Amino acid sequence: MGKLAQATSKYTVYAHFAASGTVEKPDIIGAVFGQTEGLLGKDMDLRELQKTGRVGRIDVDSKTIQGKTGGYIIIPSSLDASETALIAACVETIERVGPCTAKINIERIEDVRASKRQYVIERAKELLAAMYDQGSLELEEITEQIKESVRKAEVVQYKGLAAGPGVTNSDEIIIVEGRADVVNLLRCGIKNSIAMGGTSVPPVISEISKQKEITAFLDGDRGGDLNYKELMSVCDLDFVARAPDGKEVEELTKKELYKALREKIPASSSELFSENKNNKPSRGPPRNTKPPQRRETRTTNTRTPTTNTRPTTTNRPPRPSRESTKKSNIDPRRLEIYKEMLESLTGTRAALFLDELGGVIGKVPVPEMFNALKQIDADSLIIDGEIDQKLANFCAQRGVKYLIGAKLAGRIRFPESTTVLTQENL
Numbered sequence: 001m002g003k004l005a006q007a008t009s010k011y012t013v014y015a016h017f018a019a020s021g022t023v024e025k026p027d028i029i030g031a032v033f034g035q036t037e038g039l040l041g042k043d044m045d046l047r048e049l050q051k052t053g054r055v056g057r058i059d060v061d062s063k064t065i066q067g068k069t070g071g072y073i074i075i076p077s078s079l080d081a082s083e084t085a086l087i088a089a090c091v092e093t094i095e096r097v098g099p100c101t102a103k104i105n106i107e108r109i110e111d112v113r114a115s116k117r118q119y120v121i122e123r124a125k126e127l128l129a130a131m132y133d134q135g136s137l138e139l140e141e142i143t144e145q146i147k148e149s150v151r152k153a154e155v156v157q158y159k160g161l162a163a164g165p166g167v168t169n170s171d172e173i174i175i176v177e178g179r180a181d182v183v184n185l186l187r188c189g190i191k192n193s194i195a196m197g198g199t200s201v202p203p204v205i206s207e208i209s210k211q212k213e214i215t216a217f218l219d220g221d222r223g224g225d226l227n228y229k230e231l232m233s234v235c236d237l238d239f240v241a242r243a244p245d246g247k248e249v250e251e252l253t254k255k256e257l258y259k260a261l262r263e264k265i266p267a268s269s270s271e272l273f274s275e276n277k278n279n280k281p282s283r284g285p286p287r288n289t290k291p292p293q294r295r296e297t298r299t300t301n302t303r304t305p306t307t308n309t310r311p312t313t314t315n316r317p318p319r320p321s322r323e324s325t326k327k328s329n330i331d332p333r334r335l336e337i338y339k340e341m342l343e344s345l346t347g348t349r350a351a352l353f354l355d356e357l358g359g360v361i362g363k364v365p366v367p368e369m370f371n372a373l374k375q376i377d378a379d380s381l382i383i384d385g386e387i388d389q390k391l392a393n394f395c396a397q398r399g400v401k402y403l404i405g406a407k408l409a410g411r412i413r414f415p416e417s418t419t420v421l422t423q424e425n426l
Contacts, residue, residue, distance in 0.1 A: 009056055009076035011084045012110045015091050017062075018070040021100035025060045031097045032058060032073060036090040044086065054078050055087070069097075073104070084109060154186055155179065158194060159204045166191035172213045174261075175205060175235075177227060180250035181217070188254045193217070196227065201234050209235040215264055217241045219248040237267035263368065265375055266361060330402075330419065334358065338382060338404045339426040345384040346406075353378035373398050380404065389413065392420060 033046050042048060049055035055077050062071030077084040088106045096102055158167050162179035170192035176182060178195050185193045196205060216231050218224035220243040231237055241264035243249050244256065337358050345352065351369040353362040356379040364372045366385050373394060380402040381395055387405035389412050395403045396415035404421045414420050
């Protein structure tokens with residue numbers, strides 16, 4: 001006879017019975033088979049269903065108390081819901097068990113799959129919690145790891161030196177100290193770098209510097225100073241960029257790295273690194289030791305000091321006004337250059353640094369303008385923004401002769417050594 005395991009059934013019928021006398025388990029099972037036989041036809045007979053495995057082993061849980069027996073009849077079924085309900089209804093028609101009268105009532109039909117689904121849900125919650133506890137990787141982290149491995153694999157050997165794959169094809173080359181610096185630049189998407197491999201510059205670097213535009217990207221420590229001196233002595237450098245103080249190129253984040261490269265300055269503009277008493281490299285060109293010459297023309301009249309007497313206005317130098325821009329003393333061609341450059345900057349929020357001949361020696365965003373002024377000796381500064389008193393004074397301190405902007409930010413006392421021009425009076 002085919003048997004159906006409880007675990008493989010879809011439904012379980014629970015029928016409560018109560019007999020008027022004492023009966024045994026075989027009496028109850030025999031009544032179930034005997035009194036339901038033929039009620040629903042041969043195909044739905046319990047014996048036939050058991051043979052085909054569509055109804056499982058019928059179990060009885062009974063107790064006898066004070067001469068009367070009661071309990072549950074349990075019938076597992078793999079039939080569909082409607083057929084199982086028919087079987088359950090047939091069981092309720094049993095009226096006798098053995099020699100005793102009996103009453104059977106279907107208490108419930110349990111969907112085994114529902115309990116399994118609940119178990120699956122609870123177990124899935126436990127497994128998911130365990131996954132989070134183990135710290136599973138996010139998609140972005142997995143993607144970044146893949147990209148990182150690819151970038152590291154992209155490091156090539158160029159005449160014995162570690163380099164990015166773009167060195168051979170690019171017209172602009174970035175020289176760094178070591179292989180780790182090349183890897184960091186690759187991680188940030190820069191493929192045209194090559195490593196010196198130490199503080200001694202290989203002949204390959206000197207050869208490249210004669211053929212391509214070279215930017216030296218130096219560490220922000222003592223080693224950066226040494227590399228700069230070595231490179232300047234044997235190479236034709238075009239630009240120099242440097243990591244922030246105390247940091248190496250291999251440690252920079254993408255934002256720090258790109259910021260340092262944007263702030264590169266011409267290698268020939270001045271001595272970029274110098275040593276002070278503490279052997280700490282400076283972050284820019286040395287400032288002028290002499291204060292900028294003032295263009296103030298004092299009167300030849302001498303004034304005899306008197307007690308509690310204020311000087312007359314005729315002996316006081318004229319106070320600069322908003323219109324005192326000395327425009328009449330400027331070469332018209334220079335004014336035309338300033339006008340064209342200011343118009344080209346409109347909307348860019350950038351600042352241009354010019355040399356004495358009007359050539360551009362640097363361009364930075366306006367928020368980085370003051371830091372750049374500390375590093376570049378410029379003859380003229382043109383900004384896409386307002387000129388305030390702080391900027392005018394700072395330009396005078398740094399020896400900037402011409403300051404050009406879109407407009408003035410309020411009333412300004414113009415420095416004697418700096419000519420201030422705006423779009424309105426160009």
